[in-house]
Amino acid sequence: MELTREQQDILSGSKGETLAKVMKTLVMYGDVFGAERMVPVTGAMGHLVTSFGLSVMKPVQKLMQELIDAGAVSSQPFTVDPRPMDKNVPANLIQNLIFKVMYSKQAEYEKQLAELGLLAGDAFTCTCYMDEIGNIPAKGDVLSWAESSAVVYANSVLGARSNRNSGIIELFGSIIGEVPYFGLLTDEGRRASWIVELKTSKLPPAQLLGSAIGLKVMEDVPYIRGLDSLLGNELNGTAKDYLKDMGAATASNGAVGLFHVAGLTPEAVESGETLIRPDAKVYVIDDAELARVKKSYPLIWPDPDARPKLCFIGCPHLSGNQLHDWTAKLSDALAASGRKTVAVPTVFTAAPAVKDAFEKTEDYNKLTAMKVILSDICPLMYMNNPKCRMMPVITNSNKLRTYTSSRYYDDEEILRYLSEGGI
């Protein structure tokens, strides 16, 4: 990689050994991918994936302290993934005890995040791009982000440019204020090497469709045809929420960092099928293919017939619209089955600021009357607790299913579970 004089000086140690190691890491990272230069991070804020002060993650804390001690902090404010704990989410005595031990470094770690450049005390969410939080990059902005669901959203729905950076690497880019220019930052890297032909009879569950795409294309860029006819051609709140959930599944079940939806996402609207590489492969998704994918998910509950003890909705975090929508759907489903409260303890998760706004609405009272808990926790971090992992947990999140023992159901099935106690 060709470095400027200033970059070379940092690498040589002009600003200390720690910053030299940060630069060395970024240069090696860029060299692997054939980057010829570094480019400035132009987005106003960063986003970090590591939000949890796990006691076994001492290496990360040690590294962060080295950065802080050396004054190598972020040159821009950043948001970060959700907190791992919330006392409002159901947990028994033993589970709570384990949480305290597991995340014993949380307060210490949050102090480090604040020293490194955390935007605010409530900037903990995987959906930092919601209006209520305000970390919304503009089209074309170069970012140094991590969190697979946020990266794929920023690239695909907002048209910003970020590679799928790993935790720590994303912070290094924000510290230096520059990132190696390769992959999804380049026009060529944003062209599609897969065409996904959607031929389903109706709009599929977002996280099932995303799972099928991710499992097939892995880290490649897909160009999706046929979704706009089911979802519409306007990038409104409903479409954004759908693409948020679909993208999270493409990124966790595979490694997708960018997708284009014909007639809907910004670059597909702007450039159309010129985004497709001539040698692109084709993946046809119909009802049978989605059924096959869903059937392939392993179930690792000790007792496959166990009655669910908890349900998580909101991985990634729900938007305000989704909170209202779920409240209405659940209310109708309970009324139809003659119940007043959910049949399975249920947690809806959303960003702190989204949650705060929702709590001021009438629907919040409706939701709590149905005994649904509203939290800003990270469900994945909750499920990391070995005693929670043993529990039969259901979810509509294919991301949560991928990383934990939770069982995936689509929204309709979840509604039946919550209103009727089974499907």
Place this chain on the structure above:
Amino acid sequence: MRTFHGRPVVPGSAKAEALVSHAGFNTLASFQKSLMSGDKKATCSDQNNADLYGKPMFGKALCMPQTIGSTTGGMVMYCASQLGQQAACLLFSGPIDSLAAAGAILSDVWTDVHMPTVDNLGPGFLDFVKTGMTVTVEEDGTVMVDDGK
């Protein structure tokens, strides 16, 4: 014995038993349980990876097409290295992905662990290498797989 030539992402030499994943290696899902429990054998906890689930990863020559999943991937690999749960080497049939590259580089620059990493070994590599075979990695990216014949 068959020899493959790849690109040394983190050059180095190693000799270890192969552990082969034909599907994308989900770093977080694979290491999550062992990091949490302090399992020094680093037993793979990815329920979606039939090739690796339940098998120890520590000290193995981890052979895969690429890594997938959460962007904590590189950081998880760095933690595994710092906590003594790392693979002996990482071997990729195709081009390395950004998360695996981050993990290999962070381990190289910020830890004392040396985990040679080679990519672009070709699709034939994963067709040939089987879990349990002995793999030898050389500085220049040469990988020799001993199938006992």
